[in-house]
Amino acid sequence: MGRGRAPCCAKVGLNRGSWTPQEDMRLIAYIQKHGHANWRALPRQAGLLRCGKSCRLRWINYLRPDLRRGNFTAEEEATVIKLHALLGNKWSKIAACLPGRTDNEIKNVWNTHLKKRASEQKPGVGESKGEAADGDPDTPVPSLSSASSSMTSSEGSNGGAGEQCGTSNDPETMDVPSPLELELEPVMDILDMLADAPTEALATAAPMPTSSCSSSSLTTCAGGGGGVEELLELPDIDMDADIWSIIDDDIARLQQGDATVPCTTKASQEEEGNEWWLQDLEKELGLWGPTEESQPQAGPHDQIGYPGQLSETEGDMVMVSSHPQSRSDHEASNSE
DNA sequence: AATCTGCACAACCGCAAATTT
DNA sequence: CAAATTTGCGGTTGTGCAGAT
Structure with a gap:
């Protein structure tokens, strides 16, 4: 069903496009x-x-x-903007700070509106960020890059859920003790660096902390x-x-x-x-x-x-497919 | 009412890094 | 230690929808 670019590999017999x-x-x-x-x-x-x-x-x-699906909250958007200013197009790293959000989703959101908004808001600040956004993500905060990349090493890394940075990394459920914490430190520093968006904000922007572990x-x-x-x-x-x-x-x-x-x-x-x-x-x-x-x-x-699929009717963020808190609402809408 | 344009989203591609043999 | 394999990431593209004309 033809989403995305044409397939490069001619794997005969394999389905492509949208999932049924x-x-x-x-x-x-x-x-x-x-x-x-x-x-x-x-x-x-x-x-x-x-x-x-x-x-x-x-x-x-x-x-x-x-x-978590649905619209990004203001906090989440702010977080993305700030993190992007620091990290550039390191979507997986950014996603790591937004539990429930995927790099792909963040990337889309950024490319669709946040990018525009960010450049409008801070024309001056945009230098490092603008470059990062426009294709030179290497410049910003080297230490963070390395730090977070090392952090990505854990299994479920990808989409970001496996490696929440700012939020609770739930040491209880984690077998990896101090090493991980050590690796997380730099990220925590970055979060602290986000003066306007303190770790608290980041956390609130992502109110499903431990659920990250669920995946x-x-x-x-x-x-x-x-x-x-x-x-x-x-x-x-x-x-x-x-x-x-x-x-x-x-x-x-x-x-x-x-x-x-x-x-x-x-x-x-x-x-x-x-x-x-x-x-x-x-x-x-x-x-x-x-x-x-x-x-x-x-x-x-x-x-x-x-x-x-996104329930935009709610205005706020609505988790369509996978969150207990939204479940009742969602069920209601589904039960018709 | 029909057509056009832009936006948002989902999926694919290619490359790089990490891991395994 | 090197080669092969697998996984993950970032960029790009195509489709569908909504709003504007």
């Missing part, structure tokens, strides 16, 4: 079960006709349970669970049977359990969170209730994360 709800569900179900130890092997094992890269991107940018926990923990290596060697999954049985399984569990999920965030609650998240997701995908198969190809806008 079925594909989403497959990916979700697989990662829920097994994590994503190996992106390259994942699509095969999950029965997806996608390349690993595509799966990874989809997961990171749209399917992760800890994503990483969902993924890395699954990997850490130890089953992944084996899974990697599994023969191809019978898509029409196994995968859907997995999904059915999840659905069944969800339907049995209480759908309401407390807005708490600890390891013990992540599973619950994932459950409601999956349930919510299924609803959005139109897979809730009737069997998945009964859900034909939904239009692009019926899919999660697709245009129109």
